[in-house]
Amino acid sequence: MKSFLKVDDQITIHLPKLEFAEEIFEIISNQQLYLGEWLPWVERTKSVEYLRAFLKDAARFNQGGQKLTTYVLYDGKIAGSVSFVKIDKEMRTAELGYWLREELQGKGIMTKACQRLIDYNFRTKAINRIEIKVATNNGKSIKIPERMGFLHEGTLRQAAFFYNQYFDMELFSLLKDDWLKMKNE
Numbered sequence: 001m002k003s004f005l006k007v008d009d010q011i012t013i014h015l016p017k018l019e020f021a022e023e024i025f026e027i028i029s030n031q032q033l034y035l036g037e038w039l040p041w042v043e044r045t046k047s048v049e050y051l052r053a054f055l056k057d058a059a060r061f062n063q064g065g066q067k068l069t070t071y072v073l074y075d076g077k078i079a080g081s082v083s084f085v086k087i088d089k090e091m092r093t094a095e096l097g098y099w100l101r102e103e104l105q106g107k108g109i110m111t112k113a114c115q116r117l118i119d120y121n122f123r124t125k126a127i128n129r130i131e132i133k134v135a136t137n138n139g140k141s142i143k144i145p146e147r148m149g150f151l152h153e154g155t156l157r158q159a160a161f162f163y164n165q166y167f168d169m170e171l172f173s174l175l176k177d178d179w180l181k182m183k184n185e
């Protein structure tokens with residue numbers, strides 16, 4: 001299967017395809033407790049049909065440039081997703097989001113996939129700033145922007161509301177200049 005971006009021999013990044021629906025749905029429905037802790041859309045994902053509709057919308061938003069949803073495959077199987085969940089073309093900013101299936105944590109898959117998508121976008125698209133917003137208590141996720149050299153800009157107080165409660169979010173950002181400097185370019 002042709003990939004959108006290759007990360008290494010095991011990790012590839014793919015645009016949404018309807019044929020992924022069953023595999024993604026199986027992960028989401030089997031890992032509800034783990035994924036749902038920080039991703040409120042997990043409990044809305046109740047059927048393969050819902051996921052098919054999501055994938056169709058995602059392809060449309062990708063084409064329109066409002067978002068960039070992609071899926072990460074590890075050894076040819078869906079491992080998770082790394083996406084620009086919001087793109088503001090006028091301001092040249094994008095917000096990165098990600099999830100990984102539980103048993104594939106701890107191998108650096110998501111950090112490597114994020115780095116590949118970030119590099120591709122800074123080099124080929126008019127995006128100057130990438131943000132990551134992570135709930136203050138989501139320690140595993142906070143390590144990802146930290147590991148990639150994002151700047152911690154502060155805490156967004158009660159910036160998210162799900163499961164009937166407010167969550168503070170940590171705001172991280174990376175500029176194109178920061179990225180090229182890190183690459184010595």
Ligand SMILES: CC(C)(COP(=O)(O)OP(=O)(O)OC[C@H]1O[C@@H](n2cnc3c(N)ncnc32)[C@H](O)[C@@H]1OP(=O)(O)O)[C@@H](O)C(=O)NCCC(=O)NCCS
Pocket residue numbers: 034035038039097098099100101104105106107108109110111112133134135138140141143144
């Ligand atoms: C957030 C999430 C993607 C983090 O997964 P992860 O496996 O820790 O992240 P990575 O794939 O980047 O792997 C990093 C881990 O692999 C280790 N690792 C091994 N080889 C590595 C390599 N070559 N490069 C980087 N890290 C490597 C790191 O040390 C780190 O482990 P540690 O946390 O014990 O220090 C995952 O926990 C998840 O999907 N959670 C649920 C959904 C969620 O919270 N999404 C984010 C919402 S903001």
